[in-house]
Amino acid sequence: KEYIAEVESFSSKSKEEIETFRIKFSGKKGIINDFFAEFKNVANDQKKDFGQAINALKIATEAKVVALKEKAEANEEEKGVYGDLTRPAAAIPLGARHPISLVKNRIIEIFSRIGFNVSEGPEIEDDWHNFSALNLPEYHPARDMQDTFFIQTDPDILLRTHTSSVQVRYMEENKPPIRTISPGRVYRNEAISARSHCFFHQVEGLYIDKDVSFADLKQTLQYFTTEMFGKSKIRLRPSYFPFTEPSAEVDVYWGLETETDYKMTKGTGWLEIMGCGMVDPNVLKNCNIDPEEYSGFAFGMGIDRIALLLYGITDIRMLSENDTRFLEQFKATL
Ligand code: PHE
Secondary structure (H helix, E strand, O other): OHHHHHHHHOOOOOHHHHHHHHHHHHOOOOHHHHHHHHHHHOOHHHHHHHHHHHHHHHHHHHHHHHHHHHHHHHHHHHHHHHHOOOOOOOOOOOOOOOHHHHHHHHHHHHHHOOOOEEOOOOOEEEHHHHOHHHOOOOOOHHHHHOOOOEOOOOOOEEEOOOOHHHHHHHHHHOOOOEEEEEEEEEEOOOOOOOOOOOEEEEEEEEEEEOOOOHHHHHHHHHHHHHHHHOOOOEEEEEEEEOOEEEEEEEEEEEOOOOHHHHHHHOOOEEEEEEEEEEEOHHHHHHOOOOOOOOEEEEEEEEHHHHHHHHHOOOOHHHHHOOOHHHHHHHOOOO
16 A cells, blocks of 8 residues: 555656556566565465455556657657747648739739729629620620520529629729729530630739820730730731620740740640720710720730649649649649
């Protein structure tokens, strides 16, 4: 009993002291073994009590040693962590930005340098903002250019097919001069393949002021493509959009200048990157801007396609599959 009390009150932080304690009780020549040796000399009627007492001492000793050892080890570990100030900090696992965000942020940054702000609008739109205000009245054949998802049975409510809808909203709420870009997700009822998806992302731009000319548009595109791609050779091909007149398609020349160029594009030549044009006077009128006083240009590009181009991604579907093996590859990219 005395010994049990001694065991229970023992406490020490040093490993050596714990070891001495262990040997004193549980060692080969320790107290517990002495008691076991004495067992045969104990009177028969006391054997049961005596045995139980030794066992209790044995269990108490073992438990004590384990507890103290654990404490001592934890103590040492703590000293290691806090004691060595030159130890490198534990790494914090960082995520990666999505390639769509990377490209979008870069486009925003480039246009913000020449005074464009960012505007946003709803993905569920009404017919007016997505089509009618943009010179695409009902039954206009050009509506077929953008296959549309409608919300249930109401033909007036749809998923926006482009962020031109945001430009309409912006013109309705702001007076010129207007310089804004509208990034966002858009939807089109298209078959999903490696090259196209039923949703993707756009950045559209709008510039409205007095005396804005086609030359201003060209110069802005030139600035953008140089900043964005490091390539300044662009070509404008005549095209058609109901909301711009004249309209053009912009191609950037991907020459085989360096080996990296080749790796990125797996080909060379003219690559279409956006649509643009001078805002149609009808559109300005629809948004309460006087076309006699103001003129402007607009442009729109697909972020996904540019991401494929810049990062050499071969399948657009990878952008929405959230496979971390794919996404982690953008960790080092800013
Ligand atoms: N809204 C057009 C599209 O989604 C792009 C565009 C924007 C073209 C502005 C011209 C001017 O295809």
